[in-house]
Each structure stands twice: as C-alpha cells, then as structure tokens.
Amino acid sequence: MDCERFDRIVLDYLYDELDELTAAAAKRHVEQCARCRGIVAGLRATREVGALPLVDPPEGLELRILDAERQVRERLPMKQRAGRAVSVLAGYAMRPQLAMAALLLLAIGSGLVFFRQRPNDRDTVSVTERGVAESDPEPLSVLPRGQKGEAAKAAAPAPGLAAAPLSPTARDAIAMRPSAPAATASAAPAEAREDSVYQAALGAYRAGRYREARQQFESVVAQGGADAARAAYYAALAAKGGEGCGSAATLFDQVSQHYPGTSSGYDATWEAAGCYETLGDTERARRSYQALLDEGSYSARARAALAQLDRADGPSEVAARKRAPAAFKEAKPAAGAGVGSVQQAPGSEPAAPKAAPPPQNAESAPKRQMKADPAF
C-alpha cells in the first residue's frame, strides 16, 4: 500500500471499518511510513480528546415521549390501527400448523365437490347477464398511452367518477360536516355550496392557511362534481405547502392516478416529479417526468428536467442510492421534514410544521421557552 491509497482509507482505518486484508495492509504501511503514522496518531488523538461529552436530556423527556405516543396512537386513523391488528393476526396465521390445517380442510372440501358431481346433474341452467357500467373508469388505465388522453377526456364529463375519497382526512371532513349528506337532495343548491367551499378553500390556500385549505378541498373532492379533480390537485398542493413534499408526493401521485388524462392529472404528475426530486428520490422523479413526455404542454419541460437529472446524477451517486435499503427509501417521505416548507408564502406561519404536535406542549411549551438554557 502506498501513501495515496492510505489517504483514501485512513478514516475507515481509524473507525475499524476495513475488511481484514486491507486493515492488515494498512497497518503494515503505517508501521513503515512516518508520514502516515503521524496522520493516524493526530486523528486518533483528536478523536480521543474530542469525544463529545453527552449531556442528560431534561428530566421527564422520556415520560413525555411515552405519553405523547399513547395520545398519538389513540388518534391514529382506524385504517392504520386495523393494519396493526391484521399484522398481529397474520403473525399467528403464518404458523405452519395452521397452514397444514388449512390445506387439510381444502383437500376435504374439494374432495366433497368431486364426489357430488355427476354427469346428468345439470337439469337447469340459469344465466344472468349484467350490463357493464358505461362510465367504468378502470378500462381507461389499460389503454395504450396514446389513446389514454382522448379516452379520459371523453370520460371526464362524468363527474360521479371522481368521488373516491383520497385520504382518511377527506373522510373525516365529511363526517364532521353534518350538512354534507343533504347535498344529494337538491342538486342546484348543493352545487352552489360546493362552489363556495371551493372558493373558500382557494382563499385559505392563497392566505397560506394550508391545513384548513386542504380539508376544504378534500371535502370538495369527496362530493365529486366538476371541481373534484382540480380540488384534489389543490389539496395536494396545500399538503405540500403545509407539511412539505414528504406527505405531498404520494398525494400528487394519487391525483394523477385518479384523474388520468386531465389537466389536473398532468399538473399533479409534474408536481409529484418535483417533490420526488426534492426528496432525493430521483428514480420516482424520473418516472413521473417520463409520464409527461407525450403531453403537449409538459413534454418540453419534462424533457429538460430529465436531462437536468441525468447531468446532476453522477455515477457514484446513483450507485449509492441503489445500495440504500428499500426500507429507508420508504421511510423517507415520512422523515422528509417539510422540505417543501421553503416554498411557503413569506411571512406566513407554517400551518402544520408537525403532523401531530405533542399534546401537552400547548401548556408546557411557553414555560419551557422561558426556562434558562443551562447547556449554554
């Protein structure tokens, strides 16, 4: 090993991160080379003397965290709690004994079916034909790329399609609004009301009250109607403004999936791409940009963005990202602490800097702010 190579691995050597062979070679080099010996000694002494003394966290922090955990869990949406219950059950269900039992039951069951079936059992045959809903949105997604746009545009006037709620919050929003069910009774006033909700939501969004805006937009989405697609897009934008790309990226993706071929869908795809880029997830960003390559108004921008990504992504960085474990990537959106909050309107308080503010903070936070900082 020479000094140049040693320089490249000196930190791995210092922190024992080398494989045995390289470590042995490095050790031999250090023994022979006064220069490198000096470097290692200096770094080692710095590490030793520079070990940061840890201070104790304020008293009660642990308890406050556990208390907050309990309160957050109580407020978790049913879906997530059900998910946990399912995973517990699945843990039991995956036991081999149960699998064997299930197999046995299956064998007995299918045996019975075969026993019962005789050639002239079929006395009567009844056929029921069911019509396929004209405006079924599903077939759209299997159309080839080129036709997708026109087909979706043709389907766009059927507003009822858009009624699928996008998130648990949307459902909550409806539940909280007792007047909502009445909207089905008379169409015209309902429409007017929806429009005013939409306008109010826009106002809230422009004023930077993102959380409020998002709730209102989501209630418009839940009602369906002509504004649903646009409202869904704005709900995601509001999420981006309030909580950042971490939570908004998936919302944008949902919008582009729910409203393919609409301008809101394309806008959402574009925003999703930007968000993924901000979050450092270039693969998803690339995928979203690629989806826009055939879209007139976006194709040029998408192409430019892709080229930019190719330039920015040095080969080593791509490799580093590929090595990153999947779980970490998954967790990233949740961890992305409001990267998008930079884009908040200047001077406006962030609507929701934290997804779930620690409950007791309301009372204790001001007090703690006043407390002198003994660490300094």
Added chain:
Amino acid sequence: MAAVPGDASDETLMVRYQRGDRGAFTLLVRRHHRALYNFVLRQLRHQSLAEEITQEVFLRVVQSANEYKHESRFSTWAYAIARNLCVDQLRKAQHRRHPSLDQPLGPGDDARALADVVADPKPVGNAEHSAAASQMRATLIQAIETLPDDQREVYLLREVANLSFKEIAEVTAVPENTAKSRMRYALERLRSTLCDFEEYARALR
C-alpha cells in the same frame, strides 16, 4: 404478549411495536432518546427546541411505524428523521434570523454554563486540573458547534449516533466518499483547536 428481552435488537423491538407491543417502544425510547437529544442539541444549540424535536422524532416513528421495514437499521431511520427535522429548523432559522439558532454562543456564556453542565462528574482533588478540564470541554463543544453545518452533522452522526460511513451517506444523501471527506475536515478543524491542550499532547504519545 411476553415481556421483551432487554437485549433484543432495535429492529426486533420495532417489529414487536408494529404488532402492538408498547413495551418494545418504551425500550427503544430508553435506548435512544439521550443520544438523539444530544445530536439535536448540538445541531440546533437550543435546549428547549432540542427537547421538542427529540419528541417529534419519536412521534414520527409512531406515525410511520407501519412503513418501517426490518432490513433497515432503526437508528439509521431515526437519525434520518432527526437530521431532516434539524435541517428544516436551521433553514427556518436562516429565514427568520432566529436569535438563538444563528448566533454562535458567546465564549463567556459558554464557559460559564458549560462548566456546570459538563464538569467532570468524578471528584477531582486538584481544582486547577478540574478547571482546565472544563475549559477544554467548553472549547471542544464550541468548536463542534461552530463547525460548518455539513461537517458538523457528519461528525455528530459518527460520534454521537455511532453510524457507519455508509449509513451516514444514506442519512445525509451524499456519496460515501463525500461523507468521509467531511468527517476528515471536521477532525482536522477540531485538531487545530485542541492541539494546544495538554490532553491532546498526552493522547498523542
């Protein structure tokens, strides 16, 4: 559900928590809250904010517990959350010129308060020696806190969080070599601050 063994890995504890075992979460908090708090404290240089952010890290863990996958180390995940929250705070502080975040603490303040906090817990007979030791620690902490942001976070992730360079690269979203060279710069800077102290000369021998 049976009691969680105290030596279970973080990842096992997290999986148990996903299945509804809250005792496992308690253990995770007990294990990590001190180091996480110190990491955030040195990043933001603000005690009550550090407390709040540490709490927030664990709340995010609770909220996205379902998305956690066993293959990733719990500490990498938790520090990625903490790091992002800190970056966000530092960015906000830049916009708002938050007084406690963007002004380096005065050396006088630092020495006075730090002496109380980090004074050697062992009883030392020689008062002069004790004073010199706390002086050095105060200098060290100030040197760490005034490292450039990108070097400081790598230094803290390595020395406080005990992450490998590969994991640091993941958390900070840079290539591994970049993380290492930031660490090298950080150590060089600290060395230039510490080399006048007697302890350094002693460690060098």
